[in-house]
Amino acid sequence: MDAKFEIATDEQIINPVCDFTYSWGVNCGLSKGEALRFSVAVSELITDVILFAFPGDSKENFEIEFYHTFSNVEIVVSEMGEPFDPDRHTYDFQKALDEDDFDGAGFLLMRSFSDDFSFINKGKEGKEFRLAKNIQIHDIDELLQQSADQREVELRNKGDQNSRVNIEEFTINRIKPTDAEDISKLFYRTYGYSYNKEDLYLPKKIEESVLAKDKLGVIARKKDGEAIGFFSVIPKDNSDIAEVGEAVVSPKYRRNGVMSSMMDRIIEIAKSHELTMLLGEAVTLHPVSQKVNNKFGYKTTAIQLASMVNVKYKGFDEEYPQPISMALDFLPISQPPKKAVYLPEKYSEIILETYIELGMDVELKESGAYHLADKSDIDLEIDYSSSSSLIIVKRYGKDFFTVLSDMVSSLEEKSPKTILLDLPLKNRATPEQFLNITSLNFIYCGLLPQFHFDTDFLRLQKVYSAIDFSIIDIYSEFGQKIKSFIADEYHIHSEERQKT
Template sequence: MDIQFQMSTDEQVINPVCDFTYSWCLNCGLSEKEATKFTIAVSELISDIILFAYPNRSIGFFDLTFRQTLSDIELIASEVGEPFDPDKHKYNAQEAIQNGNFEGAGLRIIRRFTDDFLFINRGKEGKEFRLQKTIDIHDIDELLELSRATKPKEPEDNASKVSYHIKQITPGDAEDIAKLIYRTYEYSYSKEELYFPKKIEQTFTGKEKLGVITRSDDGEALGYFAILKKSDSNIAEVGEAVVSPSYRRQGIMSGMMENLIKVGRDHHFEALFGKAVTNHPVSQRVNHKFGFISTGLMLLDTKNVVFKGFDEEYPQPVSVVIDVLPLQTTTSKKIYLPKKYRDILIQTYNLLDIPITPRQPEHYKMADKSDAELEINYADSTALIIVKKYGPDFRSVLREMLHSLTKQEAPNAIYLDLPLENSATPAQLSQLKDLGFIYCGLAPYFHNESDYLRLQKICIPFDFDLIDVHSEFGQQIKSFITDEYSQHS
């Protein structure tokens, strides 16, 4: 959940912001010591903004976003003050001792008291500072060690058939969902909040997700499947699918998927999409059984997830196939297709049965300045850049964002979404030739019910042969990406 404030450059805001930051850190799970460190870092940052960002104005404004997941917290500060280059303000200990020159000391403190500090020059959009801190979840670590020491005997796969029923999730199902996650993944599942019944209960109470649960006739929880509503578009992601190992291969997963598709139609979503892992093709097969179409392949998208009953050795981050199921009939829309990817995009649209009118504009309009949103997934070491508007500064803004992301510890992959309903996209794509992006796929309805071309930049070595893609068209996408990656590397 995000908490957002717009602050004035009045020194009187520093203490209230610090008080809020400290309390927020404690509520998010940081220790008092780590909460104090993070608060000091925030204090240094906003003090610098207040003192130096607007030297020729009596008053200015900046935005603060406090962002929390179960595994980390992040503060994002945005301002449109004077240009600034942190590399030109290095702290020099000798200068501080001999001449009392403490320039750069604030930035040094920020870096020391956070786990990740990112500065992004957004050109005409101003500047962005991101402070991140990882939350140590000792209880899960201790339980993990305990589970390894007292690991029960694996259930037999040939368990007898059981009579079951599928119903919609209620907040009262939260504890059983947490137990199902553990029975299926132990403590390897990337969404750590699913080990906390109270956290699960809150998501269903707040209508952040919809789901179904399978129970035997005597009430035992056998499976769970959810769809997560996307925050910026009327689509939902099919995810968090589990079936207790004792009851696999009894049609439970298929039954839950059928129910979820009905839930999606009842809520009038434009489409459902899934991100099916490629280390085991089971989820891909289920998706395609119900008419999902593979539209992309995201390389190195997530950390390895260990499934009980499967080979646990997988030597690289897991890639995922984007599978999409349109739920509504749409009228034809104008799509501006880059020549380089025209054929594979048209083929994808045809398989999805989404009518389009392809265009190749001779002229296009651009905004006064670029608008691009950055989402960082610290847990999986990936980042997504969503382009909303192109301006004359697009290439320089994008280069600066990439430089900021790869300056310290490079992420596994950086994804880039370009709007296909924007007439400037074909020309702007040609500006990215030397930035290392390759094809990822089509992301229909992904932002504001609009279609996007997703590209990807891979930052670490990996092995294509370990990526298992099930569908025929998915294999075609993989081959297309493999060829382009070979040309770039």
């Protein structure tokens, strides 16, 4: 999150918020024209909240949050005002012309001036409005068109692999802002422009992330200073784990122990930051990255279906016939103390086996009596690039099933590829609440140890794409067991949907 404001329902705040939105959008990479139009959409949204969400002259507060990634910006407005149904406020051009009735024009403007507009009804938790705008990276788009250069790089890389060089000495050091250009060149010389994270071709972006300490990384160099390897992990905001960001070794210097040395150093750095786990997400259209993870002791604990769309990988010229799934591999750095977990009976066996794989000591507890809060506490994250959403349950309330059902219905209006649902395993209400949501057709995804708030979560998934499991390549034996478990449940749900 870049910024979060709690704002009073006062019309005087509209201009300052729009000015901030414009400047923030430009700094994130929007053109001045795009930033201006996006700020107009935000202006319309917060004006509607101020004028119509709260009755009478009451002065209330609402929240606005600003997020950005390399590829898009997103603004989330949360308010606890009067309920309303946006479907009843559809703009009618003829009514506007004949009767001066402009009801719904604001929503039309917001949709026109943003790339994605979502309304989420969260019941007693209020309402969320989400505006998102894609960042157009024209330089990268142009670079990706340079097919002749790409072929030249691939031929050179093939030659490099055939002329592999043995090296006796190399250094591993933590990355500094001054390493940014060498890191970009390393990815170019290894992958051409086929690597799927565009920011790695922009040294300034790498420099900014290092300065902001958004990632922990190391760089490997020969004695003469040539960069030959790079490895980074990205700490999570709400837990003491880190996700593997990027890892690369120059082809002609592979099989010299560079990757192993970088991994060892990353683990040292992770321990110094008191991190407890490393997470590696490995694509399942080939087993290469999973083999690397397995070599270093990572354990597959979950398989996330249809995670990535429209991604091409160098060396795979044929079109992959479905969205790419991911294996989630965890490496424990330090073992947490024994903990109590409350598991849905349907998944207790596979989850307990996963804990054994990880070497984690848990005690399976019966739910017993528990108290539900008046209001649920549920977070929502939307990944626009992959058409997926993540719902994180922090606290169960009496309104849980209603709120969850409404959220899923709202998200389904955007034709998602997947909706993920994370349930807390330390909460004694989870087994019974799981039974309540079986009608929503979620299936198993896996165990996420220490994933949110330093506690374990069960991840479920609802998949809207047809999945051919025969082309999902899982390397580890236990990972194959998880795949088989998910496939069986997926096919059962598919058959039930066909019957209805």
